[in-house]
Amino acid sequence: MKRICTTVNIFTITSLSAFIFATTTNLLLVQTVTAKPVQTKKQVNQPIPFNSRVRIYPANNSLPASRLITSESIIKKSSKMQITEAKLTTYEEFAAKTGQYKSSISTNRMVWIVTGFVQGELRMAKGRSVCTDNAKIVELTDAETGDSFGRTIYCPPNNQINFM
Numbered sequence: 001m002k003r004i005c006t007t008v009n010i011f012t013i014t015s016l017s018a019f020i021f022a023t024t025t026n027l028l029l030v031q032t033v034t035a036k037p038v039q040t041k042k043q044v045n046q047p048i049p050f051n052s053r054v055r056i057y058p059a060n061n062s063l064p065a066s067r068l069i070t071s072e073s074i075i076k077k078s079s080k081m082q083i084t085e086a087k088l089t090t091y092e093e094f095a096a097k098t099g100q101y102k103s104s105i106s107t108n109r110m111v112w113i114v115t116g117f118v119q120g121e122l123r124m125a126k127g128r129s130v131c132t133d134n135a136k137i138v139e140l141t142d143a144e145t146g147d148s149f150g151r152t153i154y155c156p157p158n159n160q161i162n163f164m
Contacts, residue, residue: 059108060144061090068143074112077146081116081137088112088143102149110143122153131155 071086092107094100115138122135134156140149 054104055147057091057105057109057142057145057147059106060110061108063110063144068110069112069141069146071112073146074114074141077141078114078116078137078139081118083114083116085115086112087114094140098152105149111149112139112141112143114139114141122155130160132159134159 091109118135122131136154139151
């Protein structure tokens with residue numbers, strides 16, 4: 001009789017455990033299927049700081065020449081100076097020569113380097129200084145979009161006046 005009670009107890013405990021597991025699983029399944037999505041507050045569009053919109057210039061050295069800006073177009077943009085050179089090259093070559101790297105420009109980006117001179121007086125940014133004669137200018141322009149990546153102005157010795 002003791003053996004039968006032990007067997008019944010084991011069977012009852014096992015059945016009870018299976019019943020609890022099945023009921024819990026069924027309850028969770030029903031809750032998952034019938035649950036409504038949680039409503040979250042919509043984010044208000046916050047203004048993006050002006051400086052955070054940095055344009056990225058990916059590699060374009062595999063583009064055909066027909067998709068790039070021509071040397072004639074680049075020279076027209078630089079009409080105020082006497083052009084000595086207009087060279088199509090990669091940004092990597094330019095950066096290696098000048099040490100000026102920008103992380104937003106791929107090293108395999110095609111650029112135009114336009115070099116020339118301006119005869120007579122040249123005012124630099126915000127009128128802070130003046131080059132009195134023969135300013136050498138190096139302009140860097142994106143060969144696909146025409147965006148300017150900047151310019152460097154070199155004044156010969158004794159020709160630069162600094163107002164600061």
